[in-house]
Each structure stands twice: as structure tokens, then as C-alpha cells.
Amino acid sequence: MQIYFCGSIRGGREDRARYQRIIQLLRRYGTVLTEHVGAEHISDQGGDAFIGGDKFIHDRDLKWLNQADVVVAEVTQPSLGVGYELGHAVAMKKMVLCLFCSTSGRVLSAMVRGAENGEHFFVRDYQEEEEIEKVLQEYFTSRFPSLLHYPQVSASV
Numbered sequence: 306m307q308i309y310f311c312g313s314i315r316g317g318r319e320d321r322a323r324y325q326r327i328i329q330l331l332r333r334y335g336t337v338l339t340e341h342v343g344a345e346h347i348s349d350q351g352g353d354a355f356i357g358g359d360k361f362i363h364d365r366d367l368k369w370l371n372q373a374d375v376v377v378a379e380v381t382q383p384s385l386g387v388g389y390e391l392g393h394a395v396a397m398k399k400m401v402l403c404l405f406c407s408t409s410g411r412v413l414s415a416m417v418r419g420a421e422n423g424e425h426f427f428v429r430d431y432q433e434e435e436e437i438e439k440v441l442q443e444y445f446t447s448r449f450p451s452l453l454h455y456p457q458v459s460a461s462v
């Protein structure tokens with residue numbers, strides 16, 4: 306399973322360590338194509354691929370998005386790039402899971418929360434970071450039951 310993880314970079318890096326922990330949890334279910342989103346050395350200046358610049362980043366990420374089986378986005382910290390990726394993911398009819406911290410004091414955009422359709426696009430609120438593991442487990446095992454054949458997934462249920 307190929308997983309595209311979205312999280313804020315130039316929108317602000319306040320939740321970077323949380324992204325890294327989510328990426329770690331996602332590795333149980335497949336390959337995370339965008340591991341750099343959690344990387345400590347990437348600041349809010351972004352630019353994880355200096356040689357090719359922004360055009361390279363954009364085109365590479367859209368290629369990965371197209372390749373992905375599922376998109377998981379941490380949407381608490383607002384980010385234009387994440388919103389753009391989500392719009393493309395919907396247009397590509399990808400399975401999408403958005404995670405939002407309801408105790409953050411923020412209110413999620415209606416264009417994300419309102420995209421929930423019970424089929425392809427889901428938004429899950431969590432209060433404490435510790436809940437994310439269970440949210441991911443419920444999502445992946447209910448939407449992709451064949452993953453239960455993998456020992457690292459069945460062992461966690």
C-alpha cells in the first residue's frame with residue numbers, strides 16, 4: 306500500500322514532530338511516499354529538494370499523489386499546499402483520511418470538513434495525540450480489510 310501523507314511545511318511547522326509520529330504509525334500499513342514532511346531539517350521555508358526548486362517539488366508530489374492508494378492528511382495547522390493536495394486527491398478519486406485536533410482551538414475549513422462523504426473522504430477528530438493510533442487502525446482495517454493478512458497489522462488489532 307502506498308500512502309501519501311500531507312502536513313504543513315510553509316504553512317508553519319508547529320506540528321512537525323506530530324507528523325513524524327504519524328508517519329511512523331503509517332509505516333505499519335504501507336510505504337509512506339512523503340516521509341520528508343515530518344523531517345526535522347525541513348523548516349517553514351520548505352524546499353526539500355533545493356536543486357529542482359518549487360517546480361520540482363510540485364511535479365514530484367503530484368506524481369506521488371497519483372501513485373498513492375490512500376492519502377492521510379494532518380489538517381490542524383492550515384496549509385495552502387495541503388489544501389491543494391486534498392483538492393487534487395478528490396479529483397483523482399483517492400481514498401482520503403483527514404486528522405484534526407479538536408482541542409487545538411482552530412476550526413477546520415468547511416471545504417475540508419464539508420468534503421466528507423462516507424465513501425472516499427473522511428475527517429476524524431482527535432483530542433489527544435495518543436488517539437491517532439486507534440483512529441488509523443480503525444480506518445485502515447475497515448477500509449482495506451486485506452491489510453489484516455499482514456502480521457504487523459493483525460498484531461495491533
Ligand SMILES: O=c1[nH]c(=O)n([C@H]2C[C@H](O)[C@@H](COP(=O)(O)O)O2)cc1CO
Nearest residue numbers: 311312313314315316351352353384386
Ligand atoms: O518543500 C516542500 N515539500 C513538499 O513536499 N510540500 C508538500 C507536502 C506537504 O503536504 C505540503 C505542504 O504545503 P505548504 O508548504 O504550503 O504548507 O506540500 C511542500 C513544500 C513547501 O511548500
